[in-house]
Amino acid sequence: MNEIIVSLENVCKIFDGAARVTALDGVGLEVPRGQRVSVMGPSGSGKSTLLNIVCGLDVPTSGRVLINGSDLAAMSDDDRTRLRREQIGMIFQTFNLMPTLNGVENVALPLRLCGMSGNEAADRAAAMLERVGLSGRGSHRPDEMSGGERQRVAIARALIFDPPLLLADEPTGNLDSATGDEILKLLEDVHNEFGTSMILVTHNENAAAICERRIDLLDGRIVSDTLRSPK
């Protein structure tokens, strides 16, 4: 039986500003454990909103979101934060590393926030950096790294808790094609090694091709949901 890691039931998200914007309109989605899903669509189709809602950064206007069986709506802000920290790894287009911390410290940060000692967290972070092919750059700060290196640090940080779910928002969007390919390869390796589920928001067909499932969004609705063999 396929265990469901992400379940969205009729999720709507409406932004009430000067103009009322429906970002998600009755989205239903189930992602089995270990599955990789690419989410594609034009700008404004609701991709980022979907990702925000899945990771608990945002709450739906209506509908239900279950992560690993837990209803996000029933959780406090702190509980959602802990879930995000320990159950969900997040990778951003803009890397979003802490500029004041070096590579090892960035990767170790989620562990330290849980109360792990500095040395133990640093050891685990260094090991994870080695795993993502960045063993020699851990003492450097983000502004001393290339884009690809930064994204590797971000991936190592996302994986530090060995989360069952990885959310990636345009992970190759700020990288040249060669570096982008390296990152995609890394993500494939991660999936193969850890069996991590992934939701990958992208405009990039190459990136989408590493996923066995593709969802297309338009005006906040899923307009296609296809399964295929990953490349």
Add this chain to the structure above:
Amino acid sequence: MISALAMIVLRDWGCHKLRLGLTTAGIALGVAAFFAIQTTNEALVGSLNGTIEKLAGKATLQAAAGNAGFSFDAIKAVRSTPGVKIAEPVTETLAATTLGETRLLILGLDTASDLQLYNTAAERPELVIKNPLVFSSRKDSVAITTKLADRFGIKDGDRITVETSSGPAVLTIRGLFTASGIGDVYDGNVAVMDIYSAQATFGRGNRIDRIDISTADGADVDAVQAELVARLGPGIDVVRPDLRGKSLENSVTTMHAGFTILSIVALMIGVFIIFNSFTISVNQRWKDIAILRSIGVERRGIKLMFLSEAVILGAIGSCLGIAAGLAISMAAMGLVTRITATVYGIASATPELRFEPGYAAAAFAIGIVSSVIAAWVPARAAASLDPAAALRNIETRRSEPRMNRLRLAAGAALVAAGLLGVKFTPPGIDSYVQSTYSFMIQFGMIMLLPAIITVGGLVLRPVMDRLFGAEGVIAVETMARSPRRTAATVGAIMIGLTFAISNASLIQSLKMAIDHSLDKALAADIVITSSEQLSSRSNHFSEAVAASIASMDEVEAADQIRITTTRMNDREVALLAHDMSEFFRISPDLLDSGDPARARELTSRGEGVIISNNLAFRSNLKLGDSLTIRSPKGDVELPIVGMLDYYRSEHGTIFLERALYRQYWDDPDVDYIFIDLKPGVDRQAFKAKAAAAIAGTRRAFIYTHEEYKQFAGGVIDRFFLLMYMQTIIAIAVAAIGLVNTMLISVAERKRELGIFRAIGGLRRQVVKMVLLEAAAISMVGFAAGALTSLLNTYFLINTAAKVVAGFRLPFHFSFWLLGLAIPAVIVMAMISAWLPARNAARLEVADAIGYE
């Protein structure tokens, strides 16, 4: 374009009211401190000068001889001098009365004359004695102002009681005069007696305080002055009344200079705040700036936008500061008047506060110029922002350079130059030149701040890591990675702390020195004084009263002292006439240099003098030198046979034998009595007995040795009260700076805090991180402040005390206040950071990390 940019600025103000308020408050506080000090001083000096000018009437010259006065006989020499039209002898007595707390200035005048010197208009004279013959024939006659009469419901024929050196005296009102001109001083608390009656009533003998002189029409005033100087001899000064006011003004110059420097420091802290505020503004608007640049606004336009904003904020802050300064002046005026009366013996009514447009304009200009200077660097940073780079991701922005070697070298050189200046400057160098040493030290330290912050970060990082985990590390790194932003607040804390701790250290050093000096030179069991002030022109013991106390059974030794002043090198030097033999008997260790036995022998025979070390320093005198003291009967020339640290006068003190003083000054009065009691006599019991013996004759203030030391400490505290008030302002300004910095930090790191939350940082961990950053900044500020305080204390004790007063003070650093400052600064930081921390915790994560 200007109007479009103005609109952007105004919209920004609407969105950031707190920052706007803090910035304006920073400017306003700095300007308020400056304006208050200048206004208070102007009113005080104006009041002193006004009093002297009104008392002088139409006199073009005045002859005077310090506090002791001079012989009435001098009037003959004055009146016979060619070019002198009128010469009026005057005595001045400030006496306590039975009219509540009112002290009355009683002028002794020759009421037999027409007093035209004191009437401004001949047809409507203000000062008229209706029946001068009756008035002068009855010794208890006194005329008072109509203002005083109205205030207390006194009418002709009523009686009032006044304190004299031989006890209370009852005077009868036999005349009223209008409270204008001479009657306008001291808020109308002025009375006139016939000069002979005044001399008799107040035990002045044949002495007068001054002669008011009107020169003949067409006479050369300078020539008349020169002739009078020649005829009266060196002990009597002949000066124009306005210059006499200048001399009193000089007496309070030290106090004014000290307070002006303090107000400049407050303004400097204000500059830090403005700098901080504009840095926030630039950081908050970097996207706006990028957009403006990309749509064609030139760099110049961006710079102009920020500088115009600085001018407007400076103008608003200055206006508020001037209003606040006026309010502070009103509150401080009474205090300053009491200080001048207690410390300098210069009595005046509480001056009327006036709005001085000149100072207001200066304060306004200073506020605006400070704002523009402070906004200059942020404005330049905004103008040089690369539009493309401005829109790049946060982690691609490089950290600020911290170790600019040129800046470090310049800072270190400035500090070193300041310290070397303190150490090696010879006497005689201009005091304003020497005061720059402190500024060199402090500016040098400001230039070194980025390095101090970096080192502070390195030291604090492992400590904060161990104590507070990742939040502690990020807090320290955030502080250390933005040295320019952090430096402004660290600088504000540093200056505030330096201000507080080095001044406290100076005060403590002065208190210790005075304590030590009183133990050595005032080792008496009991001190009896005729006035609650350090120096009084009018309240003295008569010789008989002093002798009766000295001859009490319990008394082992009694030293009767007259305290007055003499002019030396255009300065009023304190002249203390002691019974020198008794002085040495009571305080055998009083000398710092000189042979005590020989000094006692020579001084008690009137063949030598002792001087204070500050007089020796100021006048370049040494043991064995001959000292010339001007007296009403001519110069007294005596060798210096001893020297000691003594802190009564910033201009110096001379000790000489009282018998010699009486001989030359014709002045038998006594101001202090130092008493050593026989073994076994209870001090408190003797105090009560002495008080009972004096009661009914006159007021006396009786202290044990310890109580007198406490009294002296209280006088110092009163003197420095304004400094304490300014310290509070400085600390308040530093706190505003800290709030500002934390607001910047949160505003700058909105995205970073969003990332922190996105990867699992809890809200309370965000709060903890921001509070820890404030704590880290405050600790580095504390360290920089402690170091700068130490250096500035070195300056204050070695240069300021010596330059201002020639005082040699022991180096005492107020470690207790420094220790107290640690929790105070951290708590202040926590309170200041609370609001920014709460704002940070409430950030919408998705919004903060840049999702559209």
